[in-house]
Amino acid sequence: MSTFIQQLINGISLGAIYSLIALGYTMVYGVLKLINFAHGDVYMVGAFMGYYLANGLGARGAQMLGMDSDGVVARGLLGGGAMEPSLITALVVMLLAMAICAALGVVIERLAYRPVRKYSRLTALITAIGVSLLLENGGQVVFGADPKFFPELFTKQNIDLGGGVSVNSSDIVVLVIAVALMVVLQFIVYQTKTGKAMRAVSFNLTSAKLMGINTDRIIAFTFALGSALAAAAGVLVAIRIPRIDPLMGILVGLKAFVAAVLGGIGNIPGAMLGGLLIGITETLVVGYLSPTYKDAVAFAILILVLLFRPSGLLGSVAQEKV
């Protein structure tokens, strides 16, 4: 039983990260009917931005990568002062990485997807794969192909819950931040005018235009929002497991895509649910079966969903009234 609870806690924390990425897939699909295969790589860029920002802000632990390990606090690139590892550091790093990736998402949409929007969806899909390869290989050139180790943004500790179950403070932080981001997203999408316009664009692009909505701007905003969430996921994942590399987005991106399909692609609560389910299933498989099947399970789920419920758990089959 304690194994189960332990794996469940790990799974929820991992799943929250998948959810954040899945939201980007689902929102972009909602407005453009495009599977943005480059989305996982934006998550990777987010993690690297977090890495450079954290080192720049001088988070402790950065020196562990470097030469000295005699307890000297790493010197920050900005201002030279050291920033104590704290939640504030983590938040600042995450928010800045989110801002950078939001801009990256807008640039990708503007330069890669918008020019091909008038052609078939297959063209856009192939473009997305191209952007993905560009980011992966570009990442290897710019960031280096070797894995990097994320500095510790705040002091982690294990909290014993009794009965052999313990939870790492990083899991709690990841979960709290992820949930907070999803609440903010929910507010933006359902309470603001821009959110309303986003939903209008995803229901019916032509009608949205006829309402006077600048759909290009809304699509760009959707990319910004999704990419920011992916960046947040990149920083959060590095808080859990600090090893990052330029190809880290491939598998996680695919799993988050499966999560979006499982929840019902285009459906925002569906992406959140799908992410959690994939995360929990994955950790349970690791705990009870074998870590070997860790990556296979998401794809087994994808096949099952496509066979038995192609519209996903929360997706609805579109009906047309005559």
Added chain:
Amino acid sequence: MLTLENISVSYGAIRALKGVSMHVEQGEVVTLIGANGAGKTTTLRSITGLLAPTEGRILFEGAEISGKPTHQLVARGISMSPEGRGVFANLTVRENLQMGAYLKKNKAEINRDLERGFRMFPRLKERESQKAGTLSGGEQQMLAMARALMSRPRLLLLDEPSLGLAPLVVHTIFEAIDEIRGEGTTILLVEQNAHAALKHSDRAYVLETGRIVMEGASKELAADPRIKEAYLGE
């Protein structure tokens, strides 16, 4: 108010419009009739900027609007109830109407316009908080028209408002068209129901395979033997 000068539109190799010229004056109801595939919807889509004409110019209130994005045209005072109605099925009737006022800022004004829509179509008031997807085809058509009016257009384009509706509902729709015109809104009406369209309009254009083949006062066209035979089934 609206002038089309020699408009051509192509879908790939297919030329859907071959040099269409027409005009709509302030306060008029002008109808565009023709068979399926004649290019009626294409004409409206190019006026609203959903399609870019390959040739020709479109002028609205003296300014060239061809190639301008749709949202700017809505801001200038053109609104359309599209073919197939295009209601937001997952939004309620009220939310759909509010969407129509997307560019409006004044809340009190929006609420007044909402009430006006409900007065025009009391059925919508009854269904106010229902999802638009649960409405009948006729109710969806009423919603699409009421929604198009929410931006207070000076020119209203209606694409096949009576398509697939029961005779009683068709009657309601055309009464609403008369009412809208009575409020001073200029209307360009695309219809397959030539009989009703000619009855409720001032002037008419007949479109055949991408060309205007006849034009004139609606009354005269309704009496024309060729129209009677081809479009009125007499």
